[in-house]
Amino acid sequence: MHRADVAIIGGSGLYSMESLEGAKRISVRTPYGRVSEITVGKLCGKAVAFLPRHGSGHALPPHLVNYRGNIWALRELGVKRVLATTSCGSINPRMKPGHLTVLSQFIDFTKSRPSTFYEGGKRGVAHVDMTEPYCPDLRDRLIEAARRLGLRVHGKAVYACTEGPRFETPAEIRALRILGADLVGMTNVPECVLAREAEMCYAAVGIVTNFAAGMAGRKLTYDEVIEVVRGSAETIHRIFGEVISGLTEKRECECGRAMERARAHSPS
Secondary structure (H helix, E strand, C coil): CCCCCEEEEECCCCCCCCCCEEEEEEEEEECCEEEEEEEEEEECCEEEEEEECCCCCCCCCHHHCCHHHHHHHHHHCCCCEEEEEEEEEECCCCCCCCCEEECCEEEEECCCCCCCCCCCHHHCEECCCCCCCCCHHHHHHHHHHHHHCCCCEECCCEEEEECCCCCCCHHHHHHHHHCCCCEEECCHHHHHHHHHHCCCEEEEEEEEEEECCCCCCCCCCHHHHHHHHHHHHHHHHHHHHHHHHCCCCCCCCCHHHCCCCCEEECCC
């Protein structure tokens, strides 16, 4: 079995990682189906697994991504830290198309996605704490890396996750803004929750691709999302490389102990 220390999960428009040395495509069998899109190689001297969230060429819409299978497969490879990207529509006028953000909180408006590994039965029930939904250590490292590279980055952003695959209505965007959301997207939940249940460090860079519905004065298109993400791909690679090169084996956070107090019931 191949092993990896770190994983990169690529969102829309980021379907490969050419900078991985000695890259090999592998598949991993999980209780939630086989995950066959993982590429493992070396980056900055570390063993890194790259996983395109939507599959090669964007084969899966947001509500049908196998989030549990993806996170389980990465854990089987030994991954302890996950860096992810997610394309976002901006609700906050200060966060403009092309800007980068580091997510700090989320609001979940998904409807039909399995969102936990703990559904009773043999695995029991658990209520994991999400006071800090994203690893504070990885968040700091992402912000510092971007600034060392001379890049502008918004260090705090509240992400509203909707079900998709449709874009939101202007009325929904107005409501999300009242609730305190800065960004809207379709994929970061339950991915970050499952990573916490797997006791992984997880942080995400939000790539602002457009202003959300009703804010830009025109209709939204998926083409503009992909265009902005592709234009940001090299920058994302640089930031992630900077972060990965500075990682040590010891984790300076509590993510690895997330489930110690989360279990409400363990089967006898």
